Each structure stands twice: as C-alpha cells, then as structure tokens.
Amino acid sequence: MPDSSDTSPPPHPFLRWTVIAIAVTVLALAFAYVAGWLTPQRLTPQRMVSDLQTNSGLYPGFRRNHAKGVCVAGYFEGNGAASAYSTASVFEKARTPVIGRFSIPGGNPYAPDGGTPVRALGLRFNLPNGQQWRTAMINTPVFIVSTPAAFNQLTVATRPDPATGKPDPARAGAFFASHPETAAFLGWAKTNKPSASFATDRYDALNAFYFVDTHGQQHAVRWRFEPEAKDEAGAGPKADDNDYLSQDLRQRLATTPQRWHLLVTLAAPGDPTNDATKMWPADRTTIDAGTLVIESEQAQDNAPCRDINFDPTILPAGIVISDDPLLPARSAAYADSYLRRTREEARLPGVAHADTPKPETK
Numbered sequence: 001m002p003d004s005s006d007t008s009p010p011p012h013p014f015l016r017w018t019v020i021a022i023a024v025t026v027l028a029l030a031f032a033y034v035a036g037w038l039t040p041q042r043l044t045p046q047r048m049v050s051d052l053q054t055n056s057g058l059y060p061g062f063r064r065n066h067a068k069g070v071c072v073a074g075y076f077e078g079n080g081a082a083s084a085y086s087t088a089s090v091f092e093k094a095r096t097p098v099i100g101r102f103s104i105p106g107g108n109p110y111a112p113d114g115g116t117p118v119r120a121l122g123l124r125f126n127l128p129n130g131q132q133w134r135t136a137m138i139n140t141p142v143f144i145v146s147t148p149a150a151f152n153q154l155t156v157a158t159r160p161d162p163a164t165g166k167p168d169p170a171r172a173g174a175f176f177a178s179h180p181e182t183a184a185f186l187g188w189a190k191t192n193k194p195s196a197s198f199a200t201d202r203y204d205a206l207n208a209f210y211f212v213d214t215h216g217q218q219h220a221v222r223w224r225f226e227p228e229a230k231d232e233a234g235a236g237p238k239a240d241d242n243d244y245l246s247q248d249l250r251q252r253l254a255t256t257p258q259r260w261h262l263l264v265t266l267a268a269p270g271d272p273t274n275d276a277t278k279m280w281p282a283d284r285t286t287i288d289a290g291t292l293v294i295e296s297e298q299a300q301d302n303a304p305c306r307d308i309n310f311d312p313t314i315l316p317a318g319i320v321i322s323d324d325p326l327l328p329a330r331s332a333a334y335a336d337s338y339l340r341r342t343r344e345e346a347r348l349p350g351v352a353h354a355d356t357p358k359p360e361t362k
C-alpha cells in the first residue's frame, strides 16, 4: 500500500537527468580507459600489434608476426610417463589428434627462409573431452626479452629505416646495450645458421607452466619437442631459394611421417618461472612424455591452421599458466592479430570461406 502520509514532492527532473548523465559519462570514461584513448602512451595489445605491423608493412589476411608458414596435421602418442604430474588426458597412453603450423618470425609472408635462424611450431591438441592444448614454440633455448614492455621496445628499436630498409644499428645497439638479458639469445643467433629443414629443428615453449596432478599439486615445467630427424649435417639452404623450408617438408612427408619427442623438464625449487631469458640448469629431471607424429602438410592460405590462434594460454585441465608476464601479453596480442587477419580474409580474393559462394566457372 502506498504511504498516503508521504507528501514530499517527486525529485526535480533536472536532478534525475543529472544522475543519468553522470552514469553515462562514467561508463563512457571506463570504455575510453579500457580502449587506451585516455592514456595513448599505455602499452596495449593493439599498440604491440600495430608496432609489429609497422615494422613489416601490412599484408592483409596474414598473421602480424610469424606470417610465413605452412599448415600440418598428425597426432600425439602419449606414453603415460607425464601422467604422474598432470591429469591432462593427452599424457595418457593414448593418441590425440593435432593440427599444427610451422613458421618463421616476422610479418612478411614472402620473407626468405634463410633470412633468420628462428623456426617455429604452433600445435593444437584436440583432447577427447572437448578440451584443447595450444602451444606456440620456437627453436631457441631462451627468449630474447622477459617482459611485454621490453618486447615492444625491441620492436620499435629494430624498425627498418625507410632509407636503408634495415634497422638503424645505433638504435638497435642502444636497446641491446640497455637490455643485457638479450645476450643469451643474441649469442645463440650469432652461432646458429638458418636450418635447412623444419623437420630437424627442436621447438621450445620457453615460458614456464605448471602441471597439476591428481592431488591438485602443481609442478613447474617447461616443454620442448626434440626431432628424431638429425640429417642436417652438410645440408644448407640454397642461396637462391626463398621457400626451401616448405619444399623440404613436402618432400619428406611425401614418403615418411616426421617425429618429435615431447620432453618435459621439471623445475627445482628456485628455478625462475617468470623469466624466459633464463635457462634452467641442464641437470633438471626431464621426462619423455610421448611422440608427436606429423603426417601431412598443406599451404596455409586455405587449410585448417589458417584460422587457429595458437594462444599459449589455452590449456586443458591439468596444465595452468605460470607467473611469466609474457603469457597474458601473448594471449592478448595474438587475439588482436587474429581479429585483424580474420576480418581481412573476407576481402581477400582466392581465399575460400564457408559463407562465400564458389565463383562460377565459365
């Protein structure tokens, strides 16, 4: 029942409109802050990806890093050895289907394979319970920097000079001098020639993760895939051949599936989980958890790996991320790159889409 004794007048319409206006303004400011409009200097995933894009130039429909690559498919045969440390079903004695992508770094999908010694592998394991494990790895023993801010500073410091098409050595040198943590990676890059085959490289996740066992106990780990193929001695990229890596892979897979062993290293107390520039000592316990078998390859423009975001934070139950600050930054940057490239795909001639009718042949 309304209280008939309340004779106070209704609030003035001006007051009501003021309250609504304040609420709308606060909401708009919150959106603007999250979008980075109020703090243009703040490092956002969009800025990280735009800076990568500025370095390489814009190649619509392609990844803003690791743009050149090839799709692969196969399976992982777990052997049960890692099941004591993680409940993820992928480690049981079972076969899990895998979609993957080999790549080289940089935003130019037409870059020469011999232009960098870095090779990369992204994998997506489809577990039977609908969960997925995604990982994106490179063939170096450490990463070049340990924080997202340093990664962005590196991107800007190594931006090609429009006059020479190459990074300004003074600018790049100043960055490396002020970031001594880059020394281990640079030492590796100096002494390792570009390999002649994706099949003979090892691929290392570099970031630390935790395996979670049946008791809920966490174990800090790093993983890598070690190749069975070791036939690189004497082989080398042909100077005149831009795309030898995909040709080599096609030739090998035409006759023989290629195999890698998943090696999982367990940290000892005190080993850093938040710094991908630091290796763990070589004597740490390492488990061979099973074999990755790659059976087939396909050009990336129209194969399943094209529309996969190999976000390393997408993990099945039994694996969780560590405190490594690169991991959330990678997740956010890959998502932004993914949104840009998949939006552009719709406008690319020759790229098939489920919703694009096939052009009529005359």
Ligand code: HEM
Residues within 6 Å of the ligand: 048, 049, 052, 062, 063, 064, 065, 066, 069, 101, 102, 103, 120, 121, 122, 136, 137, 138, 143, 147, 148, 151, 204, 205, 206, 207, 276, 308, 309, 310, 326, 329, 330, 333, 334, 335, 337, 338, 341
């Ligand atoms: C803050 C640091 C990093 C940033 C901002 C960054 C950025 C990116 C971006 C924007 C992409 C393209 C994603 C897509 O469109 O799907 C990419 C791909 C990739 N990145 Fe990173 N990255 C970082 C660190 C790393 C590290 C530490 C590794 C290796 C352990 C790595 C390995 C890869 C690989 C293998 C791919 C290609 C995956 C694929 O085939 O789709 N990145 N990165």
